[in-house]
Amino acid sequence: MSAETLVQLLYLVSTALFILSLRWMSDPETARKGVFSGVAAMTLAVAGTLAGVIATGGTHYWWILGAFALGAAVGYPLAQVPLTAVPQRTALSHAFGGLAAGLVGTAKFFLYFGQRNEAALAPFIVVALVAEVLLGFLTFTGSLLAAGKLQEVKWIPQRPVTYPLQNVSNLALFALALGLGVALVLHPLAPWAPWAFGGISVLSLAFGVLLIIPIGGADMPTVISILNAYAGLSAVAMGFVLNNKLLITAGALDGSSGLILSVIMCKAMNRSFFNVLFGAFGQAQTKAADDEQKVYKADTTESAAQIMEQASLVVIVPGYGMAVAQAQHKVRELYDLLKKRGVTVKFAIHPVAGRMPGHMNVLLAEAEIPYDDLVEMDEINGDMPQADVALIIGANDVVNPAARADKSSPIFGMPIIDADKARTVYAIKRSKNPGFAGIDNELYFLDKTFMLFGDAKAVVGELARKLAGEGGH
Incomplete structure (x- = not known):
């Protein structure tokens, strides 16, 4: 086998592995295999290039090895x-x-x-x-x-x-x-x-x-x-x-x-x-005079825990606030405690929740929450009217009813998770500031909505402690 044939064969196998990597990463069950396939594909690609340089009598292959080492030195800490x-x-x-x-x-x-x-x-x-x-x-x-x-x-x-x-x-x-x-x-x-x-x-x-x-x-x-x-x-x-x-x-x-x-x-x-x-989406909006009169209804974690403990279905809507607070492991604790009490718990995943595609899926998977309980927006919306509680953790624009009703809103027409159709809504927020769209969330001013202000990790942890404490009585 000639050197050129070997190089092309390595490239062919690498191409196949790249394709398989994308295919496998489209499914959570095979995603890990997809990652390894991508790594193997890139390794073969570099090896093929290096083999081609050596076979043609090139003397600059040390530059390739040096670049490979430099890339690995930068890439390893980035992976951490x-x-x-x-x-x-x-x-x-x-x-x-x-x-x-x-x-x-x-x-x-x-x-x-x-x-x-x-x-x-x-x-x-x-x-x-x-x-x-x-x-x-x-x-x-x-x-x-x-x-x-x-x-x-x-x-x-x-x-x-x-x-x-x-x-x-x-x-x-x-x-x-x-x-x-x-x-x-x-x-x-x-x-x-x-x-x-x-x-x-x-x-x-x-x-x-x-x-x-x-x-x-x-x-x-x-x-x-x-x-x-x-x-x-x-x-x-x-x-x-x-x-x-x-x-x-x-x-x-x-x-x-x-x-x-x-x-x-x-x-x-x-x-x-x-x-x-x-479109410069996300510019701060000028508040109308009547918006100034709107007030939030705050509640305690003890009251929220009691309501959730008595629920049949709790739908959790994660957002960027959960990511910032690194609250996914506390969310897992809350999930486990509710499941032990016979409560059905689902996670409503909006396609653009977070700051990259699949951001919420990745975080919840890290906390080892069963993937079957992560439900996409189109599927979960049909269940929202039967939900006793919608618990919103750091999400904002993706649950704003203005997207459905307010034609003047910059997010009008954007598909949202219908959290407002749940019987009771609890929303965890760090502050009263609007989300990245720069507008107030109409959901937070509904009669059925109660606010739990604070860091998502701390608030969810407190909810879990209240549930654990009540379980001990």
């Missing part, structure tokens, strides 16, 4: 972050992928330009180079900013930042970058070509920041999946530049899965891509 930080860690991964694509594209262009290699700078390759750098650098800065927003870095505004003619100016910058790209395709070896390429790179870096600044935290799950798609597409372009079939395949899988997930996220919010990217 708590599950509450997975969204920002995911954004950082996208940033690294985008940066890698952008740097490879830049290196290739200047190498070919320096060699005056007209054949290597054929129109198709230059188009791929421009796409690679444009999407790669855009993903890099956009993902870094998204990670900063998710981490709630002090100097990065969490609310959307808007200014006059924002969308027009952003699109004008993007059009300028595309114009420079067209000029490069037509004249790749012109004296001004390096400057044009540098201009595309700078505009791409700037556009990534400008694209994310007007996006609020409520849209972060969709933004994460869109950035995932951008990173995948930049990898596809890089595959064409390097003539690497595995990169093309893996990038296409990454890009298409990110795009499909983005469609699912947008559908879950009843919004379009254009509205997510340019």
